[in-house]
Amino acid sequence: MAKLTDEQRAKRAAARARRKALAAEEEDRRDTERRETWAREGTRLTWDEYKAGVPCRGCGEPMYDGLGSWPGLMYLTEEEKRDYEVMEERFRELHPDCKSGRWSIGGSRVSHCCLCCPPPPMGPAQIEKLTRLFQALPSAEKRKKNLDAWELILTCDHVTTFIQHRENTYVRRVVDCPECQTRRGVVESKRLGPAYTDDGVEAARSEVEQARVVAELTKAKEQLRRQQQRAAATSSRIEELQKQLSPTVRGDGIA
Numbered sequence: 001m002a003k004l005t006d007e008q009r010a011k012r013a014a015a016r017a018r019r020k021a022l023a024a025e026e027e028d029r030r031d032t033e034r035r036e037t038w039a040r041e042g043t044r045l046t047w048d049e050y051k052a053g054v055p056c057r058g059c060g061e062p063m064y065d066g067l068g069s070w071p072g073l074m075y076l077t078e079e080e081k082r083d084y085e086v087m088e089e090r091f092r093e094l095h096p097d098c099k100s101g102r103w104s105i106g107g108s109r110v111s112h113c114c115l116c117c118p119p120p121p122m123g124p125a126q127i128e129k130l131t132r133l134f135q136a137l138p139s140a141e142k143r144k145k146n147l148d149a150w151e152l153i154l155t156c157d158h159v160t161t162f163i164q165h166r167e168n169t170y171v172r173r174v175v176d177c178p179e180c181q182t183r184r185g186v187v188e189s190k191r192l193g194p195a196y197t198d199d200g201v202e203a204a205r206s207e208v209e210q211a212r213v214v215a216e217l218t219k220a221k222e223q224l225r226r227q228q229q230r231a232a233a234t235s236s237r238i239e240e241l242q243k244q245l246s247p248t249v250r251g252d253g254i255a
Contacts, residue, residue: 017188021154021173021187022155024173025185028173041057043058043118045063045118045121046121047123050064056112057118058112058116061090061112062108062110064107068108068109069106069107069108070109091113094116098115100113103117146166147164147166148166148191148192148194149163149195151190151192151215153188155185156180156184157219159215160175160179173186
């Protein structure tokens with residue numbers, strides 16, 4: 001097999017990145033549709049319903065069965081192995097085509113499908129804990145010092161920016177495209193640097209915007225170069241064809 005050139009390897013890498021971005025975009029679309037369906041059909045349980053033992057509205061199984069968590073599979077007794085296989089068969093019957101992950105609650109043995117079954121609601125203690133965590137966060141002005149801006153190329157070929165904490169080395173797989181007004185997969189990402197400077201938000205945004213314009217200008221120039229190459233090739237072809245015509249035909253007005 002012939003060795004690939006650097007250009008061929010780069011094209012293959014770009015194609016793989018686009019396929020992954022499109023797959024992430026499709027997965028995000030399904031997740032969004034699922035959440036909207038749960039909200040529209042009232043599939044999620046309230047905390048009071050969960051405490052009252054109302055079964056999962058996605059599959060009809062108990063949210064919590066009180067049987068205790070399964071021990072490690074290698075520690076199951078013969079009786080527990082039979083029970084485990086029965087529950088596994090039951091799960092496969094309820095979710096034959098889901099092809100998704102599963103979740104369960106600590107202290108319970110029944111499994112739920114990540115595609116069909118909404119997760120259990122948060123209780124008052126969890127909500128209170130999250131509230132305290134949010135209240136303990138630094139102010140917005142202090143957080144700005146630890147934020148970086150990233151330049152993103154999306155599946156729609158639009159270039160946008162994304163701001164996140166400096167410790168995050170990867171951006172999300174899917175983000176909102178301000179031009180398409182929809183969510184798009186991220187094909188390529190590049191860290192630009194601090195999103196905010198001592199001069200304020202507008203100065204930093206200007207730097208990010210300049211980087212976006214430069215990226216779009218580079219892309220537009222490359223498109224123009226390819227178009228010019230195609231035009232030159234077409235012009236050469238026309239000249240060759242004209243030379244093949246007899247003088248009489250050329251004189252009939254075929255240009």
